[in-house]
Amino acid sequence: EIVLTQSPGTLSLSPGERATLSCRASQSVSSSYLAWYQQKPGQAPRLLIYGASSRATGIPDRFSGSGSGTDFTLTISRLEPEDFAVYYCQQYGSSPRITFGQGTRLEIK
Amino acid sequence: QLQLQESGPGLVKPSETLSLTCTVSGGSISSSSYYWGWIRQPPGKGLEWIGSIYYSGSTYYNPSLKSRVTISVDTSKNQFSLKLSSVTAADTAVYYCARLVAASFLSFDYWGQGTLVTVSS
Numbered sequence: 001e002i003v004l005t006q007s008p009g010t011l012s013l014s015p016g017e018r019a020t021l022s023c024r025a026s027q028s029v030s031s032s033y034l035a036w037y038q039q040k041p042g043q044a045p046r047l048l049i050y051g052a053s054s055r056a057t058g059i060p061d062r063f064s065g066s067g068s069g070t071d072f073t074l075t076i077s078r079l080e081p082e083d084f085a086v087y088y089c090q091q092y093g094s095s096p097r098i099t100f101g102q103g104t105r106l107e108i109k
Numbered sequence: 110q111l112q113l114q115e116s117g118p119g120l121v122k123p124s125e126t127l128s129l130t131c132t133v134s135g136g137s138i139s140s141s142s143y144y145w146g147w148i149r150q151p152p153g154k155g156l157e158w159i160g161s162i163y164y165s166g167s168t169y170y171n172p173s174l175k176s177r178v179t180i181s182v183d184t185s186k187n188q189f190s191l192k193l194s195s196v197t198a199a200d201t202a203v204y205y206c207a208r209l210v211a212a213s214f215l216s217f218d219y220w221g222q223g224t225l226v227t228v229s230s
Contacts, residue, residue: 035216
């Protein structure tokens with residue numbers, strides 16, 4: 001089973017700052033089957049990044065993803081007030097086929 | 110615009126079977142480009158994939174739930190369904206249905222709003 005570990009658990013930053021969120025896999029994630037989601041309270045998750053670095057439709061270019069193998073990063077270049085939320089990474093691969101990280105809470109400092 | 114809508118009882122008794130249906134509108138569930146999945150989120154916790162299904166009926170389940178889960182598809186109604194048997198309080202969660210896109214490296218691009226299912230007597 002591939003376990004995804006996200007760090008930090010909580011990130012406290014101010015609007016305008018740069019956010020760097022990490023997702024580390026216990027085994028290599030094949031073919032960059034790594035996605036990132038944003039979830040706000042009371043809402044369903046929203047797809048931000050797929051294939052480790054491709055932005056989903058309608059996602060602002062301040063969001064970017066990078067990484068390969070076991071280490072992946074979501075970067076938000078300049079935080080907007082609406083970016084404060086919980087972020088999850090997700091991988092598709094060997095059994096269980098889909099797993100999520102435990103999440104990183106991005107809060108206003 | 111694709112929409113997914115979960116429906117089913119919000120309260121289930123322990124040891125009984127949880128049954129939910131996801132109705133897809135604005136697109137066909139029979140497209141070869143997509144899988145369809147169920148994900149759950151216990152209150153205040155993270156996301157857990159339950160399982161996925163292809164329009165042909167092929168299913169993929171989380172091994173931790175496999176013995177209790179059945180996912181099925183009804184292409185004539187553009188719906189897919191979840192059954193989770195022998196539920197306990199640990200199965201209390203918001204249950205989401207979502208579309209899994211092969212072209213997007215099997216990520217979930219459309220989600221339902223979610224439905225809270227509480228397991229309690």
